Amino acid sequence: MAQNYVVIMAGGIGSRFWPYSRATEPKQFLDVLGTGRSLLQMTFDRFLNLAPAENIYIVTNKRYYDIVKRQLPELTDDQILLEPIGRNTSAAVAYPAFKIKQRDPNGVMIVAPSDHVVFKENIFEDNLKTAIKSAKGSEKLITLGIVPTRPETGYGYIQYHSSPLKKVKKVKTFTEKPELELAKKFYDSGDFVWNAGIFIWSIDTITKAFQKHLEDIAVIFEEGAELYYTDKEQAFIDEAYAQCKSISIDYGIMEKASDVYMVKGKFDWSDLGSWDSLHEIRDKDENENVVDANAILYNSKNCYVKGPDDTLIVAQDLDGYLVTKSDNVILICKKDAEKKFREFLNDAKTKGEEFT
Template structure:
């Protein structure tokens, strides 16, 4: 019988595209974005409890959010919360968790998942996960989960696979970052592209060997410091180690370079909840396509997202495809698909004061 996998939840992001609701002091993964009574992080934990015990979870997060993880997941012991001194993207983050687990149980199966995704049709989801775990038992294989696209989405990365290259695990041919609309339509029409979910499955040995081959500088640092894992020297080691790492994604640093990458196709409902528009797509709407959270009156307004935390009555007239979001001390009004400018919004808001970000 296959042993239960370790679950690594990545929860260190800023969530700037959900500003002003998501703030640096409490990013979106720590918020009840969907109104379920559970935060996105808690929902991710709840989901994977179906296949793993509490002691098999690790949450890796930015050091300033450790207290939030402890607050929201009291089931976890301190050693299960991995603290990053700096944000260096997903490659160092995943490597840290991978070497940590490898030091505990070499060859263990691992599932890497973001903390802020929406997954529905969980029966189909776990079917894909179980297929991925099975495929990952072949040494050196790196497995990713691809989502069958239903529209030419420009907000997701894409994976092209080799058709007929396997029964369930298909050989990956290319990775493509977020494409323009024309290219996304071409991908959709071709039939051999899937959305990159950012979820990975592998054995710890497969990850370590891949890092040694494709990211030797990073691998060397962790290999030499493995004796620090599980001791009171671990925080100091990690602080020094992160000064040596580049800011690099696991897709670019590892997955695009390896010839041992395979994809499991998933046909469950999935969203990375990366923006207000992605949230608008999944929320219940009125007859004009509007999502309203809070007390509002709308006139001649269509396909918009109106949200207010306060008791103020929000009156909106004449908008289409717009976001109106009031949270604490910030009121944001912009096109609903304007997430590409959110980093600029946050950067400029900081000039007005740290309380605004």
């Protein structure tokens, strides 16, 4: 009987959570919500009712092997897939897809980011079970869509065919992060959902999709068929990634394929893409401040303050600011300045690698 497999993508550097998230330990490995579990561990836990632990794979950068091994000691080395360099999500999907194909060509594969937060996990499971059932033995490429709660410019959107009696709906279009006016139209229409970057498909379907739409990537990872699950796998992958082009799975396959479907997610979700999005889901005081620090605030509202207990942070007359101290960096900026973080990080590098 075909089994379920989960692929968790955990290779990003989390630049928009700098300086809390660092190149040596990005946000997916941090206990961002104060639960005692990192975002990666919470993601792993979330899928244990859908696939056994031995069927869960982590795709990450080579430099994070020790962190993954420490946080998820139950994984074997065969389940920790090490990318030598970042090559976007197509490579991060192709590698495990062609590897799992050697083990179970009839399996169903779920792909999910490691740094998202899901509430109402029972609904999340139900939505995924609907998608898994539809993906088995079919040519469908399925994604989860999140019902929008606001006109958001930071997410991609999926337009779908309205079919009230069908839980798995045909996708019309994908749109990358829109400008605000267009996001408002999408939100008001009711015909769009947010693209959560969570995918469900059979192993056979996704490998065939690579062969059709990204043939050069398919050829690269097919060549290693006999090397997967052997001591020669990593050397092959190092060479394969050097030849791979960098392209997202959305642009490379989902926007080109015809059999693309969507299951509407009714659970609460955040991609935790920025300090602002974290502020949105955290408990706040009477002034809409999130205070995760030893702090005294005067006449300040809608702020996020984070710092170590041995440092006292005192702030006055702030509205919508992020104030954070993390190791050797203090950052004070507008909380919604997420588009500036790449600039912050690049400029910090000129002061020394130890600040990034």
